[in-house]
Amino acid sequence: MFDLESLVRPNIRGMKPYSSARDEFQGEARVMLDANENSLGSAGPEQFNRYPDPQQRAVKQELAKLKGVEPAHIFLGNGSDEAIDLLVRLTCVPGQDSVLLLPPTYGMYEVAANLNDVRIERIQLTADFQLSPEIVAGVVASEAKLVFLCSPNNPTGNLLHAAGIEEILRGFRGLVVVDEAYADFTDAPSWTTRLAEFPNLVVMQTFSKAWGLAGLRLGMAFASPEIIGYLNKIKPPYNISEATQQHALAALHDAPHFEQMRQQLLAGRTWLAEQLPALPIVAAVFPSDANFLLARFRPDATAVYEYLLGKGVVVRNRTTQPGCAGTLRLTVGTPTENELLVQALREFNFAS
Numbered sequence: 280m281f282d283l284e285s286l287v288r289p290n291i292r293g294m295k296p297y298s299s300a301r302d303e304f305q306g307e308a309r310v311m312l313d314a315n316e317n318s319l320g321s322a323g324p325e326q327f328n329r330y331p332d333p334q335q336r337a338v339k340q341e342l343a344k345l346k347g348v349e350p351a352h353i354f355l356g357n358g359s360d361e362a363i364d365l366l367v368r369l370t371c372v373p374g375q376d377s378v379l380l381l382p383p384t385y386g387m388y389e390v391a392a393n394l395n396d397v398r399i400e401r402i403q404l405t406a407d408f409q410l411s412p413e414i415v416a417g418v419v420a421s422e423a424k425l426v427f428l429c430s431p432n433n434p435t436g437n438l439l440h441a442a443g444i445e446e447i448l449r450g451f452r453g454l455v456v457v458d459e460a461y462a463d464f465t466d467a468p469s470w471t472t473r474l475a476e477f478p479n480l481v482v483m484q485t486f487s488k489a490w491g492l493a494g495l496r497l498g499m500a501f502a503s504p505e506i507i508g509y510l511n512k513i514k515p516p517y518n519i520s521e522a523t524q525q526h527a528l529a530a531l532h533d534a535p536h537f538e539q540m541r542q543q544l545l546a547g548r549t550w551l552a553e554q555l556p557a558l559p560i561v562a563a564v565f566p567s568d569a570n571f572l573l574a575r576f577r578p579d580a581t582a583v584y585e586y587l588l589g590k591g592v593v594v595r596n597r598t599t600q601p602g603c604a605g606t607l608r609l610t611v612g613t614p615t616e617n618e619l620l621v622q623a624l625r626e627f628n629f630a631s
């Protein structure tokens with residue numbers, strides 16, 4: 280029923296990808312004179328004079344073990360942002376096709392669509408930021424090439440109901456992208472465990488959140504080998520630098536530290552979720568499966584935002600997002616940062 284070929288842009292189907300020097304010769308040779316590299320070495324303290332592995336084999340091998348998927352099901356991007364952009368470009372003919380978004384959600388989907396001159400369809404989530412039978416029916420009826428489902432959702436923090444996602448996977452004609460940037464902060468199983476069932480499923484995760492490597496720029500997409508093959512075909516040949524690949528490998532070998540930070544952030548989330556509702560200016564704290572909490576403030580969230588800024592505490596003002604009037608998004612920090620935030624909010628007074 281699902282036909283990937285008919286979803287892929289015709290020019291990409293027929294396109295011959297760039298064949299890099301490292302595609303045409305892999306491994307070690309005594310004399311490497313094929314890529315116009317500098318055999319003398321590198322300026323700066325470390326050696327990066329050779330082009331990196333365009334397929335990131337070593338990183339994917341480690342990731343495959345960790346995630347329980349085969350390397351052929353993994354794409355690595357310069358942040359998830361690159362995967363988002365490539366998925367839009369893979370499927371949507373500019374000026375013709377559309378993507379479907381479920382606001383309030385992550386802003387980069389819209390930016391990627393706009394950049395590529397791709398129309399945006401929108402179906403707003405319910406008041407508690409969920410899928411409903413009507414929303415699912417709307418998604419399934421859509422002609423969009425791609426739907427982005429963010430779960431746990433940014434900026435609201437909640438998981439989308441699995442049953443709704445499953446119905447969308449069964450009924451939607453385009454690619455279903457489940458963005459799991461916050462997967463490490465939830466007990467719910469990843470949709471990567473369902474890849475074999477759904478040829479239209481793409482799951483995105485990232486090193487930017489629980490791994491603490493936002494500065495590295497490394498995102499993951501998991502999908503069928505056919506979809507991954509197309510993403511590899513259209514990506515810039517050396518999209519993941521050697522420094523990033525080396526660092527990601529070191530991080531993957533440092534899993535105990537990852538786990539310890541993850542637990543500490545989860546404890547911080549629990550603590551904040553207990554403290555915030557007790558404050559008179561907090562009207563609601565939304566349930567979160569992520570490393571942040573969306574909270575509704577009264578009477579004026581933007582005044583609270585400005586007040587916090589004055590105290591040197593930056594949070595995200597989400598008041599203008601659909602369904603998010605009066606809300607600020609608060610990232611879970613260190614225990615000290617969390618206490619500073621709560622103390623500052625406790626001292627906010629309505630006259631200020």
Ligand SMILES: *Cc1c(COP(=O)(O)O)cnc(C)c1O
Pocket residue numbers: 357358359360361385429433458460484485486487488493496497498
């Ligand atoms: C933070 C975040 C990402 C991560 O993007 P990177 O480009 O990998 O840093 C992806 N999706 C969502 C919804 C996010 O909130």
